[in-house]
Amino acid sequence: MAKRFGGGLLRWLQDGKDQERAGGLQDGPNGEIAADNIPQHVAIIMDGNGRWAKARGLPRIAGHHSGMKAVKRITKAADRLGVRYLTLYAFSTENWKRPKAEVEFLMKLPQEFLSIELDELIENNVQVKMMGVQDLLPDYTLTAINEAVRKTENNTGLVLNFALNYGSRMEMVEAARQLARRAANGELDPGSITEDDFSASLLSGHLPDPDLLIRTSGELRLSNFMLWQLAYSEFWFTDVYWPEFSDQHFYEAIREYQRRARRYGGL
Numbered sequence: 001m002a003k004r005f006g007g008g009l010l011r012w013l014q015d016g017k018d019q020e021r022a023g024g025l026q027d028g029p030n031g032e033i034a035a036d037n038i039p040q041h042v043a044i045i046m047d048g049n050g051r052w053a054k055a056r057g058l059p060r061i062a063g064h065h066s067g068m069k070a071v072k073r074i075t076k077a078a079d080r081l082g083v084r085y086l087t088l089y090a091f092s093t094e095n096w097k098r099p100k101a102e103v104e105f106l107m108k109l110p111q112e113f114l115s116i117e118l119d120e121l122i123e124n125n126v127q128v129k130m131m132g133v134q135d136l137l138p139d140y141t142l143t144a145i146n147e148a149v150r151k152t153e154n155n156t157g158l159v160l161n162f163a164l165n166y167g168s169r170m171e172m173v174e175a176a177r178q179l180a181r182r183a184a185n186g187e188l189d190p191g192s193i194t195e196d197d198f199s200a201s202l203l204s205g206h207l208p209d210p211d212l213l214i215r216t217s218g219e220l221r222l223s224n225f226m227l228w229q230l231a232y233s234e235f236w237f238t239d240v241y242w243p244e245f246s247d248q249h250f251y252e253a254i255r256e257y258q259r260r261a262r263r264y265g266g267l
């Protein structure tokens with residue numbers, strides 16, 4: 001999709017409606033996005049769905065449902081910009097502690113999302129992936145996700161990677177166990193284990209490290225998300241609740257990413 005920008009041209013991106021009206025990507029007042037420095041991998045902690053609902057006197061599940069619409073919106077925005085990998089933190093290993101009814105609702109969202117969106121994801125050449133432990137996930141959740149993964153595995157466009165039942169410390173302990181087993185089998189010399197070996201043993205082994213981490217809703221923590229992989233990433237935080245996170249907010253994060261990259265380049 002990045003080819004739409006043309007040869008390294010600086011462009012301002014408006015929201016989808018404005019693009020439709022104007023028949024293309026537009027210059028605009030709030031800055032510009034350089035087509036040649038789009039983060040390859042963006043990871044997002046989609047926080048504030050419950051708070052968004054509470055602020056409106058709605059049940060928390062209404063916030064989760066609204067958050068799902070933002071997933072679609074930001075997937076399209078990322079694809080439009082030419083982002084190659086988008087990792088979304090949909091459910092953490094800690095989220096099982098939430099009330100049972102809320103967990104049950106959350107576990108139905110992958111199926112609902114995919115029943116609405118899978119055809120369009122396929123049309124747009126998107127690859128759906130899941131990063132997390134499949135045990136404990138209900139059958140209907142896994143069936144829906146595995147179907148989407150299978151039907152999109154030969155696509156070559158944006159990788160849409162859902163972190164689901166994911167926890168970073170658990171992932172690293174599992175990587176250590178895997179390497180230790182290989183060492184015990186004599187496949188691997190413990191003294192020769194490299195950072196790349198460790199990276200490859202993580203659930204994200206098939207992905208490059210994120211260039212940019214976004215967290216919504218004002219919390220300034222990593223909450224056990226990709227601790228190893230985010231070692232060199234740029235972080236961008238916003239107070240905006242995830243259901244309200246718009247294309248414009250996403251572009252703002254990308255512009256800030258590019259501004260930082262330019263500053264470091266100048267030193």
Ligand code: V07
Nearest residue numbers: 046064067068090091106109110113145162
């Ligand atoms: C979930 C909506 C987004 C805000 C964060 C929490 C609630 C999309 C998915 C999903 C997951 C896998 C997949 C397709 C879609 C999802 C959960 C929660 C558990 F293959 N949104 N969303 N999964 N929320």
